Amino acid sequence: MKLNELKPNPGSRRERKRVGRGPGGTDKTAGRGHKGQKSRSGAGKGQFFEGGRSTLLSRLPKRGFNHVGIEYALINLRDLERFEPGSTLDFADFIVGGLIKNGNKPIKLLASGEVTGAYTLHVDAASKSAIAKIEAAGGKVILTEEEQGSEEAKEA
Structure with a gap:
């Protein structure tokens, strides 16, 4: 018997x-x-057609504020202690280290906690205080090109 000779049972x-x-x-x-x-x-x-009148969804009042912005995967400075001081960390290192679960979101560095080692970090965004703390410890924060471009546009 060959694969090209296989046929389903009659009536199945x-x-x-x-x-x-x-x-x-x-x-x-x-x-x-x-x-x-x-x-x-x-x-x-x-599914929501109501004979030509306005649908229920459009008749209900719209309330509140819907923030349509970038949702970041957040990393705090205290989370960096699990890595060796002086190492260069990027997206893959954060996933292997267990700091990021969802690989679809950009990474943002926040300043919560203290940092002791000099790390070189490749992230999509970072708070000013987080950058200051990393640089004070002798490290460096490298933002992605998209983020750098928008920062330069804001300053101009």
Whole structure:
């Protein structure tokens, strides 16, 4: 027996009914009744259609503030103690070190805690106080090119 000779058991597979494609299989109207919007291809008005009036979602009042911004994976200075002082840390190191669970978010460095070693950090964003603490310890914070570009645009 060869792979190209395999066939399903007789009666175990059935072709789907191609509704609305002529008389094939279900004769004439293909199970859609006679005329009208529901008998046409692409029929239907959507789940929230209410006969032409404004939908409930658009009639309800909109309240509050929806912040549509960048959601960062946050790393504090106290979290850096698990790495060797003097090491260069980037995205992959943070994932291996267990500081980041979701690899889809950009990384932001925050100043909570103290830092003892001189680290070189490659992050997407950092607070000014975090950068100051790292540089005071003899380290360096390298922001990604996108972030540096937006910082220069703000200063200009």
